Amino acid sequence: MRMLKNWVFLLLLTLTLNINNAAVAQTPAAAEETVMIEANSKAADIxxxxxxxxxxxxxxxxxxxxxxxxxxxxxxxxxxxxxxxxxxxxxx
Amino acid sequence: MVNTRRPADTFLFITILNICVVTLRQNIKVLLREVLYLMQKDFVLEWRQKYAFNGMLLYVGSTVFICYLSFGLRGGTLGVPVWNALFWIILLFTSVNAIAKSFMQENKGRLLYLYTLVSPQGVILAKIAYNTCLMLVLALLCYLFYAVVIGNPVQDEGMFLATILLGAVGFSTSLTMISGIAAKASNSSTLMAILSFPVIIPMLLMLMKMSKNAIDGLERAASTDELTTLLAINAIVITVSYILFPYLWRN
Amino acid sequence: MQKNWWKVVTVLLLVYTVVAGFLNDVPRLAILNESIRNTYFHVPMWFGMILLLLISVIYAIKYLKTPTLRNDIISTEAARVGLLFGVLGIITGMGWASVTWGEFWSNDPKQNASAIGLLMYFAYFVLRGSFAEQQQRARISAVYNIFAYAALIPLLFILPRLTDSLHPGNGGNPGFSSYDMDSKMRMVFYPAVIAWTLLGVWILNVKSRFEILKQKLYEHAHA
Missing domain, CATH: 1.20.5 (Single alpha-helices involved in coiled-coils or other helix-helix interfaces)
Structure with a gap:
């Protein structure tokens, strides 16, 4: 039982890691998207x-x-x- | 990178909280007494076998001197990136060598004796704490010697010392567990290097970046990301070691 | 046959991936040109690797809780197939990189991280090889497996985001939203990821069944 709890904690640990990173990454991703859309519209001659x-x-x-x-x-x-x-x- | 600081802090907070909870569920007083007792044992042993520690010192000294000779041949000074990289590589190899013996030198009889007396969690925490002390002494002496022989371009001494502290803690936490694993196998010294390098590399990269910032004398806020990441990696490694060591110990 | 429906799904999705992956329209982007289709074949390798390594860790944990031969075998084989996917991923990545970024190895944090990750699992197999006794081998390599995975996570998720990467979403999120994908590409990309991952699971399924059978036969012969 105790071991199980330990694993759950570990899981939480790694989850927080990911959630934080997701939070970190919001803004650059959005910026990226707009750049990409612009690139798409004028890319017909590629x-x-x-x-x-x-x-x-x-x-x-x-x-x-x-x-x-x-x-x-x-x-x-x-x-x-x-x-x-x-x-x-x-x-x- | 400014927007990253707040989530990183919350993450750090949660991590520390997790560790506290994991530790508190054990009977903390007993555990603490065990850790202190085991650390004392390690220090006494180290004191009795001074040659081992002296050997490590000599290892550091010779490596630094070799680097001095091989780079100083042309009479030129080292660039900052080279200085930084060289320092951490010396420290890495020193710590691998110093910590590798932490489980290998224990003979079978003593391990069996310890097994009946203390909990495995106590053993690993004591080893980590002891190795951290050892690494701190070695790293500081290494820095001193390195700075004297090769020169010292560091502009922000306080930050650099903090980096060394973090490095010592990080190396000792991850290498202690690895040395426990390697000691179980037959060709343990090769295995130690193979197993530890991949685990250590992310830590080393962060450390190098931080110490580069310290050498260049950048404002301290520039290293916050690296600092929190390092602390987080340390926290994860300690927690994982704490959970996994009982399985390694049981034989 | 009833419980093998997912294998049929795998085959269908793989065929769909290949056909649609070559034939559907893709955004016209400079430098990438047609090589953007690699997204359907290179990227799923990493998804497959991560999933298989996750399976490996889960079975390592299961082994530590209940030490059976089956848990050990599945854990090892998952690591092995995951490693295969990782090697394929790194080779395809290097080929793609040499065309679009100009070099096979361009010191990209993600390339480095994946190389270190592979090193870690090569070390895992060296560790396994150095024990003669089965139970000790299984237990200690399970411990290292979990330890390595815990150390791998910061590597894969944090390091690429802290430094600039040539990969899409550089210095930020390597997630989907930042891929230069339109909805048409997603129609192929998600099935492709599922297809390749399922293929990995299928190979794992066959290999672990084979190994379990082999061990049982050995025991039988010795008894």
Missing amino acids: EMADQLRRDGKIYVVVGCVLVVLAGVLFYLVSIDRKVGRLEKEYRS
């Missing part, structure tokens, strides 16, 4: 990968990443199922 999009080649990139992701996830799922099977085997 170079982006528009050509890549117009060519449709971006879909190649997306497809490629998706294939990699699918492969990795498939591998993870298969390990997951293998461990599951082993667990079942162990229990019986």
